[in-house]
Amino acid sequence: MLGRVRAGVLEHGTVELLDRAGVAGRLHAEGLVHDGIELRFDGERHRIDFRALAGHGVTVYGQTEVTRDLMDARAASGAITIYEAQAVSLHDFDRASPKVRYVKDGIDHEIACDFIAGCDGFHGVSRASVPAGAVQAFERVHPFGWLGLMVEQPPVSDELIYASHERGFALCSMRSRHRSRYYVQVPSDERVEDWSDARFWDELRRRLDEETAERLLTGPALEKSIAPLRSFVAEPMRLGRLFLAGDAAHIVPPTGAKGLNLAMGDVGLLCAALAEFYGEKSQAGIDAYSARALARVWAAERFSWWMTSLLHRPPGMDGFARRIQRAEFDHLRSSQAAARSLAESYTGAFGVAGVTG
Ligand SMILES: Cc1cc2nc3c(=O)[nH]c(=O)nc-3n(C[C@H](O)[C@H](O)[C@H](O)COP(=O)(O)OP(=O)(O)OC[C@H]3O[C@@H](n4cnc5c(N)ncnc54)[C@H](O)[C@@H]3O)c2cc1C
Numbered sequence: 401m402l403g404r405v406r407a408g409v410l411e412h413g414t415v416e417l418l419d420r421a422g423v424a425g426r427l428h429a430e431g432l433v434h435d436g437i438e439l440r441f442d443g444e445r446h447r448i449d450f451r452a453l454a455g456h457g458v459t460v461y462g463q464t465e466v467t468r469d470l471m472d473a474r475a476a477s478g479a480i481t482i483y484e485a486q487a488v489s490l491h492d493f494d495r496a497s498p499k500v501r502y503v504k505d506g507i508d509h510e511i512a513c514d515f516i517a518g519c520d521g522f523h524g525v526s527r528a529s530v531p532a533g534a535v536q537a538f539e540r541v542h543p544f545g546w547l548g549l550m551v552e553q554p555p556v557s558d559e560l561i562y563a564s565h566e567r568g569f570a571l572c573s574m575r576s577r578h579r580s581r582y583y584v585q586v587p588s589d590e591r592v593e594d595w596s597d598a599r600f601w602d603e604l605r606r607r608l609d610e611e612t613a614e615r616l617l618t619g620p621a622l623e624k625s626i627a628p629l630r631s632f633v634a635e636p637m638r639l640g641r642l643f644l645a646g647d648a649a650h651i652v653p654p655t656g657a658k659g660l661n662l663a664m665g666d667v668g669l670l671c672a673a674l675a676e677f678y679g680e681k682s683q684a685g686i687d688a689y690s691a692r693a694l695a696r697v698w699a700a701e702r703f704s705w706w707m708t709s710l711l712h713r714p715p716g717m718d719g720f721a722r723r724i725q726r727a728e729f730d731h732l733r734s735s736q737a738a739a740r741s742l743a744e745s746y747t748g749a750f751g752v753a754g755v756t757g
């Protein structure tokens with residue numbers, strides 16, 4: 401799990417949550433605080449100033465680093481973590497005493513639980529264990545993906561650049577001052593083997609303005625992969641004593657940088673609900689978990705869908721649709737209210753801060 405390259409943008413509420421959990425030391429030392437992003441439309445530039453418009457920035461700190469910090473903190477706490485469990489299965493979460501069974505080193509094990517937190521990602525066993533019909537799924541599969549490349553070079557810009565171009569979307573992102581992450585939109589059926597590093601850099605340069613393309617520092621890919629773009633929500637997020645959290649319950653296209661932040665928000669909510677259950681003997685937080693989480697999830701789904709529609713070029717896009725995108729970009733440039741709406745959503749005005757504060 402530390403080998404996977406994914407999220408990098410943390411909302412201020414996510415940082416606050418990690419602060420409260422006492423695991424943000426390295427994040428503050430090594431994370432990069434960004435006060436805005438750059439939008440590009442066919443080479444024209446417009447900066448969205450988060451600090452001025454929403455009062456907060458975001459922090460760029462890789463998801464693998466967050467995971468490492470959490471694993472270290474858990475090990476230091478002395479709590480038991482079981483890695484490499486096989487054949488994990490969930491039982492009796494519709495009753496008072498649910499169980500998790502797994503096999504480790506050829507031996508069967510069973511954990512007796514009060515509750516099960518299903519935080520095992522989109523392909524995990526938690527959602528798959530729910531009887532058919534008990535959850536309702538809402539889904540949009542977007543007809544394109546992101547081809548991403550990681551390189552050991554300083555980023556082309558201090559802030560993220562989101563570029564909409566006739567040839568498709570491009571994103572210039574980063575993990576640190578020395579490591580950059582770049583993406584180009586590709587058709588859903590594209591194969592990563594067909595993309596040499598040289599082809600990737602050529603395509604990225606074509607989608608950027610001339611000045612940025614010239615400054616771009618390239619190199620061999622440390623990692624290269626294609627991520628599909630999907631919007632998905634499973635309702636409800638609580639089934640008896642099983643709680644779904646993070647990608648197990650919902651997926652957003654990465655354009656709005658919301659997935660990890662939503663997962664953190666769910667866990668923040670769940671943690672508060674369980675503390676209330678054990679501390680105050682109250683079931684209120686647990687009963688409210690699904691509805692409260694879903695309100696935030698749908699807000700993030702809307703924003704991620706909107707950012708995706710604004711910046712990508714779907715197959716068969718016609719002149720009308722492209723001109724609507726242009727008008728949307730001009731609206732963001734001319735209306736402070738429109739720019740503020742983007743800034744609030746991106747930095748997490750609807751995010752975890754509200755649920756844990
Ligand atoms: C290209 C890309 C860019 C992204 N950028 C951003 C961004 O900038 N900001 C952002 O907020 N989000 C971003 N995301 C989304 C983000 O990565 C996910 O939303 C986030 O990882 C969800 O966390 P999770 O813990 O719910 O699921 P996961 O990260 O999928 O973790 C689930 C874990 O459960 C484990 N697991 C599965 N099954 C079992 C089992 N049976 N037993 C034990 N363990 C199991 C898995 O091994 C895995 O470690 C991006 C995603 C992609 C693809």
